[in-house]
Amino acid sequence: MTDIAEYLKPGSHLLKEDDETPRDWHRLIELAAILKKQKKSGTEVHYLRGRNIVLVFAKTSTRTRCAFEVAAADQGASTTYLDPQGSQMGHKESISDTAHVLGRFFDAIEFRGDDQSQVDILAADSGVPVWNGLTAQWHPTQMLADSLTMAEHSGGKPFSEITYSYVGDARYNMGRSLLINGALLGCDVRIVAPRELWPDQEVIERGNEIAVATGASITVTDDIRLVAGSDFVHTDIWVSMGEPKEVWAERIELLRPYRVDEALMELAGPNAKFMHCLPAFHDLNTTVGRQVFEEFGLNGIEVTDQVFSGPRSVVFDQAENRLHTIKAVMVRSLGSL
Ligand code: CP
Numbered sequence: 279m280t281d282i283a284e285y286l287k288p289g290s291h292l293l294k295e296d297d298e299t300p301r302d303w304h305r306l307i308e309l310a311a312i313l314k315k316q317k318k319s320g321t322e323v324h325y326l327r328g329r330n331i332v333l334v335f336a337k338t339s340t341r342t343r344c345a346f347e348v349a350a351a352d353q354g355a356s357t358t359y360l361d362p363q364g365s366q367m368g369h370k371e372s373i374s375d376t377a378h379v380l381g382r383f384f385d386a387i388e389f390r391g392d393d394q395s396q397v398d399i400l401a402a403d404s405g406v407p408v409w410n411g412l413t414a415q416w417h418p419t420q421m422l423a424d425s426l427t428m429a430e431h432s433g434g435k436p437f438s439e440i441t442y443s444y445v446g447d448a449r450y451n452m453g454r455s456l457l458i459n460g461a462l463l464g465c466d467v468r469i470v471a472p473r474e475l476w477p478d479q480e481v482i483e484r485g486n487e488i489a490v491a492t493g494a495s496i497t498v499t500d501d502i503r504l505v506a507g508s509d510f511v512h513t514d515i516w517v518s519m520g521e522p523k524e525v526w527a528e529r530i531e532l533l534r535p536y537r538v539d540e541a542l543m544e545l546a547g548p549n550a551k552f553m554h555c556l557p558a559f560h561d562l563n564t565t566v567g568r569q570v571f572e573e574f575g576l577n578g579i580e581v582t583d584q585v586f587s588g589p590r591s592v593v594f595d596q597a598e599n600r601l602h603t604i605k606a607v608m609v610r611s612l613g614s615l
Pocket residue numbers: 338339340341342343412420555556557
């Protein structure tokens with residue numbers, strides 16, 4: 279059995295990527311690969327036995343919630359799920375008071391919500407590890423899954439030799455997180471978006487600072503041709519949770535040239551793989567997908583169905599890796615041998 283003692287960091291939070299050292303970030307991905315192997319070979323150990331974990335979701339979720347619940351069950355921990363309407367937090371009770379209470383009941387808190395400041399208050403006031411399950415600014419658990427998936431599909435290349443692009447709305451969580459993630463791992467990262475949707479200057483500067491130490495290369499551009507030479511092309515939905523539906527028209531206008539289709543994938547390169555955090559609008563089988571088709575004539579929004587369902591797509595491997603990587607986050611903070 280692999281000794282995971284060296285991967286444990288008792289009491290650690292996961293609030294955003296930039297709180298992590300490059301070494302710790304690499305090690306979380308390594309730990310996820312070990313835990314994945316244990317699960318696949320039926321040799322999983324209950325490192326979280328007896329732990330109680332609360333999952334607070336102020337926004338909806340499929341993957342993140344299921345990953346936390348199944349990973350906790352696999353490891354011998356219990357979970358309590360608070361849905362977007364199901365607790366007093368926010369409307370009747372402050373986040374700080376909620377943090378104090380949850381810290382008395384639980385060994386750790388997962389939180390998905392709007393602003394990063396909410397996750398920071400939970401971490402400051404609960405006295406237990408807090409894991410960010412997505413805010414408007416950052417999606418760190420997604421980055422671990424994306425990175426494990428890239429490692430698995432890179433044909434053995436180390437991160438320092440991987441080039442990836444993110445195409446789309448780069449000012450929101452996925453664009454920002456992929457920029458910092460690649461900086462930590464030493465990748466060649468291309469953030470490709472119209473200028474109006476670039477990450478904050480502060481995030482770009484921070485990525486470049488980290489890159490000096492890790493050997494990463496960070497390019498932020500509006501020139502779609504710079505996807506050339508990518509091993510992976512990532513995208514995300516064009517209007518995120520918490521944004522008003524009125525922004526669709528303007529967003530479509532800005533992002534239409536950045537939609538991921540066969541031509542863009544060809545431009546990226548013959549071996550480029552397609553990645554998406556999901557959920558994705560790639561056909562007419564969703565309410566939003568149909569509305570956008572009726573109003574704007576797009577069948578598939580940020581990605582065509584041909585790419586999404588085609589041989590270059592690794593999106594469901596990526597989705598599965600949410601489970602193994604979220605397990606690693608929990609074991610790092612709370613695991614006992
Ligand atoms: N990728 C992701 O976070 O998916 P969910 O919104 O379903 O959790």
